[in-house]
Amino acid sequence: MLEIILKSIVIGALGGAAIAAGAARMFHAPKLQGMGAFRTLGEMNACNGDPISHFSFGLGFLITSAAAALGTGALTQDVLHRVIPNWAASIVTRGGKKENLQNPANMLIAGAFIGMIVFVLLNTVSSLVPVSIATVARAILTPAANNMINLVMPLLFLWAALDSGKTTGLWSISLAGVMMLVSGNSLPGIIFGILIGNTAEEKGYKAKSTRTLIAVVIIMILMIAYFRGFHTKFLAMFGI
Structure with a gap:
């Protein structure tokens, strides 16, 4: 010990x-x-x-x-x-x-x-x-931990995004849906939305930093979708 x-x-x-x-x-x-x-x-x-x-x-x-x-x-x-x-x-x-x-x-x-x-x-x-108790704990607590990360935390962040204003809320909801489809976890999308929304509200959409951030987020989402094979699933929906 x-x-x-x-x-x-x-x-x-x-x-x-x-x-x-x-x-x-x-x-x-x-x-x-x-x-x-x-x-x-x-x-x-x-x-x-x-x-x-x-x-x-x-x-x-x-x-x-x-x-x-x-x-x-x-x-x-x-x-x-x-x-x-x-x-x-x-x-x-x-x-x-x-x-x-x-x-x-x-x-x-x-x-x-x-x-x-x-x-x-x-x-x-x-x-x-003890090992025996750890085995039981893994069966019970691991699903609870996953629910905390996949369900509770996204809701808390989305709540914070909606409280930040319409622009931040709209970006967060939109990107949360996209990331849920792409990765099965909406939390990264909500965080992306908070960053883009706050930047847009402070500097406007014409600012270089806002456009750069949007471009970076889009590229990251596309890369995640590609490496997770989302594009093949998407095309398969249309029989392609």
């Missing part, structure tokens, strides 16, 4: 520091090279620097990650991409200091601290569970 804790502290600190700093650096792209995931940036933008929103968002995925750890003994990508950066953001934005969200140094320190806690928690919990 002591070995697991020590390794979790080291790996959690290194991984948490890197992913949190990388998420902050993405706010400065293209002037600085970003190291984070595109979806992480979109989800953190959706929380808009509100400490409670960042904490509750990370908490939701901590629960699903804990379920996966109990059922399979492995940590999911949500730990690094969603839990740690959002909890780090929750710490650095306390007191209304939203600007700290874009500060790689502050996020690095907070991410290292959160990484140690999260890794120790998840790794020790999973190591204490």
